[in-house]
Amino acid sequence: MKLVRRIWFGAALLGAIALPVARSWGADWKTEQDAGWKAYKEGNLDEAERRLAAAEKEARAFGANDPRLATTLDHLAWVRANEEKLSDAESLAKAALAIREKSLGAEHADVLLSLNTLAAILELAGRPAEARPVYERYLALAKKIHGAEHLNVAAVLDNLATVDQALGDVKAAEALYKQALAMREKLAAAKPIDLAPTIHNLATLYVDQKKYAEAEALLKRELAIREKAEGAEHPDVASCLESIGWVYALEDKPAEAEPLLRKALALYEKDLGADHPHVACCSAKLGRVYLTRGREAEADACCKRAVSIYDRAGGDPADVADALEDYAAVLRKEGHKPEAEKLEARAQTLRKSPEKSETPKR
Numbered sequence: 001m002k003l004v005r006r007i008w009f010g011a012a013l014l015g016a017i018a019l020p021v022a023r024s025w026g027a028d029w030k031t032e033q034d035a036g037w038k039a040y041k042e043g044n045l046d047e048a049e050r051r052l053a054a055a056e057k058e059a060r061a062f063g064a065n066d067p068r069l070a071t072t073l074d075h076l077a078w079v080r081a082n083e084e085k086l087s088d089a090e091s092l093a094k095a096a097l098a099i100r101e102k103s104l105g106a107e108h109a110d111v112l113l114s115l116n117t118l119a120a121i122l123e124l125a126g127r128p129a130e131a132r133p134v135y136e137r138y139l140a141l142a143k144k145i146h147g148a149e150h151l152n153v154a155a156v157l158d159n160l161a162t163v164d165q166a167l168g169d170v171k172a173a174e175a176l177y178k179q180a181l182a183m184r185e186k187l188a189a190a191k192p193i194d195l196a197p198t199i200h201n202l203a204t205l206y207v208d209q210k211k212y213a214e215a216e217a218l219l220k221r222e223l224a225i226r227e228k229a230e231g232a233e234h235p236d237v238a239s240c241l242e243s244i245g246w247v248y249a250l251e252d253k254p255a256e257a258e259p260l261l262r263k264a265l266a267l268y269e270k271d272l273g274a275d276h277p278h279v280a281c282c283s284a285k286l287g288r289v290y291l292t293r294g295r296e297a298e299a300d301a302c303c304k305r306a307v308s309i310y311d312r313a314g315g316d317p318a319d320v321a322d323a324l325e326d327y328a329a330v331l332r333k334e335g336h337k338p339e340a341e342k343l344e345a346r347a348q349t350l351r352k353s354p355e356k357s358e359t360p361k362r
Contacts (some may be wrong), residue, residue: 037075040079049083052075093121112142151194165208177205192228193230207246215247233267245258279309318351
């Protein structure tokens, strides 16, 4: 499970508006804009959509190329991406970029906002080859504006690494992750929590390469950082526990894996609710560990629960396919071959599907 890699830099400060009517419009726009973005960051997508749509209406009164309209369109793009409306999101991101380039110039700092948004949406849409040149443009502009060593530069190096990883260029991805991590470690402005996403992403790369010892060390470092910065019950801490537990499972250490996965599952349930896809994913992993330990009844309950949650709430196709195959393995062990074959057929269909349902979250 990968941590969020998305970054966001503050919107441009508003200038004073001279006319009384314009002041009123400006105040209304800012009220709706701020409320919509706040709702988005809190995960309230319906409220974010409503308030940002109102902000867009206000902003269009300023003119088709006003930077405030670009800010609203950029933020609406994130909302639509979280709603799995990636085509809509891409159009909004491109419109915001065009406005900023025309009204502010191609090398203005606010253009970084739109480049990041567009690249992230292309990546989420499963188009890393298209995302890469947008991130490269971002990198060049960030270096010009901020200098070669800056947190924003480190962030885009990390994003480029994830794109290279998706494209199968493991060596390039590893080099970029290490470069981003080294840069953050030496920057005085960096906080320990700033290191956590890169540490996690590099660990994920090592898991893919079956370098479990290296992955385990990085994930434990990330866990210590997150527990100190975010508290022991934060969802990101649950993600760390889940990841370490799964590395133990891959290393054939089910006794060490079980308590970590159980703890991660409990944290997810408390923070996200019993029917969240993260609960399903972690439950499926715990079920696989139980099966390894010969506890078939507990494995059946966990895997059945995971499939049931995905059937109700949906989820990333790859995660759903994993859960189906996990439950099929349990059913085969229990002697229920026909039921297992049905689940395996569903999983195979999902793996052949070109759809991508992963969405960005803060």
